[in-house]
Amino acid sequence: xxxxxxxxxxxxxxxxxxxxxxxxxxxxxxxxxxxxxxxxxxxxxxxxxxxxxxxxxxxxxxxxxxxxxxxxxxxxxxxxxxxxxxxxxxxxxxxxxxxxxxxxxxxxxxxxxxxxxxxxxxxxxxxxxxxxxxxxxxxxxxxxxxxxxxxxxxxxxxxxxxxxxxxxxxxxxxxxxxxxxxxxxxxxxxxxxxxxxxxxxxxxxxxxxxxxxxxxxxxxxxxxxxxxxxxxxxxxxxxxxxxxxxxxxxxxxxxxxxxxxxxx
Ligand code: SF4
Numbered sequence: 001x002x003x004x005x006x007x008x009x010x011x012x013x014x015x016x017x018x019x020x021x022x023x024x025x026x027x028x029x030x031x032x033x034x035x036x037x038x039x040x041x042x043x044x045x046x047x048x049x050x051x052x053x054x055x056x057x058x059x060x061x062x063x064x065x066x067x068x069x070x071x072x073x074x075x076x077x078x079x080x081x082x083x084x085x086x087x088x089x090x091x092x093x094x095x096x097x098x099x100x101x102x103x104x105x106x107x108x109x110x111x112x113x114x115x116x117x118x119x120x121x122x123x124x125x126x127x128x129x130x131x132x133x134x135x136x137x138x139x140x141x142x143x144x145x146x147x148x149x150x151x152x153x154x155x156x157x158x159x160x161x162x163x164x165x166x167x168x169x170x171x172x173x174x175x176x177x178x179x180x181x182x183x184x185x186x187x188x189x190x191x192x193x194x195x196x197x198x199x200x201x202x203x204x205x206x207x208x209x210x211x212x213x214x215x216x217x218x219x220x221x222x223x224x225x226x227x228x229x230x231x232x233x234x235x236x237x238x239x240x241x242x243x244x245x246x247x248x249x250x251x252x253x254x255x256x257x258x259x260x261x262x263x264x
Contacts, residue, residue, distance in 0.1 A: 002151070003106045003143060003152065004173065004174075005146065005154065005172065006146065006151070008172050009247040013172075014142065014143045015143050017173065018136065018142075018143050019180050020169060021166070022040075022125070022137075022140060024136060024166070025038070025039040026038050026040055028045055029165075030133060030135055030136065030163060031047070031161060031163050031166070032163055032195075033045060033131070034204070035047075042197060046194075047081050047082060047083045048098035049098075049134065050078075051109060052105040052106060053079065053106055053111050053137035053138065054079060054080030054102075054104050054106070054134070055077060055079060055110075055114060055142070056078045056080040056094040057076070057094075058076070058077050058080040058114045059076050059078075059080075059228055060073030060121055061076035061127065063076045063156075064075075064076070064254075065146075068124065068127060068155060068178075072124055073122075073123050073124070073257055074123060075115075075119070075127055075152060076118075076129055077114055077126065077127065077129060078094055078105050078126045078129045078258055079129060079131055079240065080095070080101035080135050081095065081101055082095040082096065082130055083133045083161055083195075084159055084161055085160075085184075085194040085195075086193045087192045088156075091186045094130075095130065101159075108137060108141045108144060109141075110143070111138070111149065112141040112144035112145035112150075112262055113118050115152070116149065116150055119149075119151065119152050120206040124132050124174070125153045125155050126152050126154050127155040127178075128154065129157045130158070131156060131158060132158055132159065132162050132166075135166055135191065136229060137256070139169075139173060142173065152195065153176060153179055154173065154175050155175065155176045156177050157178040157180075158177070158179050158180070159180055160180060160182065160202040160205050162201070162205040163201075163205075164205060167208045167212075168208065170188060170212075171212045174212075177209040177212075179205065179206060181206065183198050183199060183202070184199060185199065186198060186199045186200075188232055
């Protein structure tokens with residue numbers, strides 16, 4: 001599978017998109033928090049992130065969905081900091097210890113090198129984990145990495161707290177969206193993740209991902225696409241209507257253990 005960004009790189013559009021996204025950092029509205037800070041001058045907003053991306057780990061990973069890990073692993077790049085504050089985060093040291101993460105700030109060139117290193121290790125893709133607050137740096141690094149030979153598909157592995165205008169700029173760049181939809185209740189999103197507008201933002205984001213990618217989960221002959229599993233519900237818990245009954249995506253998006261996988 002040839003990644004979709006190659007055509008944009010050839011036409012020069014990838015570089016133009018990167019420049020446009022980097023300019024957005026001057027009054028940051030990269031995510032629905034819409035902080036308005038000038039990250040290029042070192043100001044930080046809710047995600048505690050400035051001009052450079054923060055990369056906590058670069059590793060072939062076998063803990064993702066089987067259709068991503070295959071036999072040689074997904075090429076995970078774990079980004080530090082986050083645009084949410086989930087009380088239950090299993091990666092707290094990475095997502096919320098922003099002081100500790102300052103030592104992991106990397107240049108665009110280093111991030112490009114990380115993508116290429118994962119390719120050299122044989123990974124099936126570049127799996128961007130918690131990429132939302134670093135989309136400009138990622139696209140800028142991608143443009144550099146493509147010039148240096150990157151050919152892996154790009155996975156956007158997100159908390160779904162994404163901005164629609166930014167997602168539109170990723171159209172034709174991302175090959176696979178992997179949004180972890182977390183809440184259908186803003187009060188809970190606010191209490192447990194400090195994201196009081198999560199429901200509207202994430203649904204708009206999912207609709208945009210769906211607009212770009214359609215609904216078919218396509219894997220190659222070695223891939224695996226497991227059937228959707230119904231969520232486990234304890235006795236007495238309120239029933240949460242599945243996404244397809246809410247009328248927005250009408251059951252057309254494959255779901256896997258709570259994740260939604262609009263692939264192409
Ligand atoms: S990316 Fe960070 S600074 Fe920008 S709007 Fe989101 S939380 Fe605020």
